[in-house]
Amino acid sequence: MATPVMDKAEQISAAFPYITVTFRIRRFNPEVSAEATWQDFLVEIDPKERVLDGLHKIKWEQDGSLTFRRSCAHGICGSDAMRINGRNRLACKTLIKDINPGKPITVEPIKGLTVLKDLIVDMEPFFQGYRDVMPFLITTGNEPTRERIQSAKDRERFDDTTKCILCAACTSSCPIFWTDGQYLGPAAIVNAHRFIFDSRDDGGEQRLEILNGNDGVWRCRTIFNCTDVCPRGIAVTKAIQEVKRALITRRI
Structure with missing residues (x-):
């Protein structure tokens, strides 16, 4: 059986598996306004990447004033907890492909704590x-003169x-x-x-x-x-x- 050959369009798609995703982010800057607003950003991104990667692309390439916390980026430090599509998640553990990238991805700060700026709350x-x-x-x-012993149970x-x-x-x-x-x-x-x-x-x-x-x-x-x-x-x-x-x- 002959090996199927991809046409040029398929080769390009495989080499550059990017999609355009809308990030709808809740913005708040107390130095500008007492009211929060929503702002949309279009991001070219691999759907296998994470929401945190998308936020990085926005901050580094489109709007450097976007403010959020992150540190280890591997689900250990816990600093990038935020509400993504209405649910609390870690941005560094949430894959784009898992949250319906065909629709705007909403990102907002976690609730119950005072918002200081954009996605940062007073912890x-x-x-x-x-x-x-x-x-x-x-x-x-x-x-004790040695470590405190504890059974596995x-x-x-x-x-x-x-x-x-x-x-x-x-x-x-x-x-x-x-x-x-x-x-x-x-x-x-x-x-x-x-x-x-x-x-x-x-x-x-x-x-x-x-x-x-x-x-x-x-x-x-x-x-x-x-x-x-x-x-x-x-x-x-x-x-x-x-x-x-x-x-x-x-x-x-």
Whole structure:
């Protein structure tokens, strides 16, 4: 059987698999206007590239004033969380081809936090909630002379919640957080869970008391938004329920 030969148009298409995509970005600059506006950009891009690549092309080639956060670009730092087509995602993990590039791709800042400029929000309230749950190992007694030993089974108990990268995708997808800025939020509870159930830690009761307050776990309405959007696949709602159960039974 003869090997099929591509014509010139097919060869060009294979060599340059670019498509034109419309990025519809929510812009806000407090030095210019108190109101946010939407701005469209046409971008020539390979559909196998990421939304972050498209934002880079816009900033570097069309409008250098476009402002957003990013760092590692590999889904580890969590700094480029934003709402893409109405859903919280990491721009560096979202492929163009997976979000219907035939229609405008909407990009806007995550909700529930004050927008500073374009896609950048004030993360301080989010990190304050994280700090409030004491996300560090608390121990009593004398310092050990060697590392603190932990069995694989004990480690497995909180393995899921060690994956959090503090991107705020879960917290900023929570309607309770949108309407009540005092709520600690899913990410803070996840990071409390990571230490509450750590067999080496002695601060579980202190954290449970913090989470038992008006702004703690009882504000959760089990909507599952947080679990659905977590880029690390953490069962966030399950972790919150486990903390609630620990509060009721006082068994860690």
